[in-house]
Amino acid sequence: MTLPRxxxxxxxxxxxxxxxxxxxxxxxxxxxxxxxxxxxxxxxxERFVLGIECDGATYHRASAGSWLGCGRRTGSAIQ
Incomplete structure (x- = not known):
């Protein structure tokens, strides 16, 4: 397993x-x-109160159709 970059x-x-x-x-x-x-x-x-997603270069290069229906999670994705 590789460490996240x-x-x-x-x-x-x-x-x-x-x-x-x-x-x-x-x-x-x-x-x-x-x-x-x-x-x-x-x-x-041990609890998290805020989660932040930083949309990267791959996200910004994607066409509108590839991400509009992705169903990004909202709310409590981490516990």
Whole structure:
């Protein structure tokens, strides 16, 4: 198994959030589904309170038809 690669944008956003005092984890998920950035609860650090997806270059190069129906998850994708 290879370790996930983080984009420069992801690490930059994570750094900015950390500078504000947030505990940030990168590439959090299970079963092949990953959230790029996840912010931990300040007191219950085993819980996440915010998930952030950073759409990468592949997403932006995709045609409209290839992603409009992808059914992106919303809500609580990470626990």
């Amino acid at each position: 983080y984009s420069a944008f992801e690490t930059s956003v994570a750094g900015a959030l950390r500078a504000l005092g947030h505990n940030v984890a990168l590439q959090v998920g299970v079963a092949g589904y990953r959230i790029d950035l996840a912010v931990r609860h300040p007191e219950e650090t």
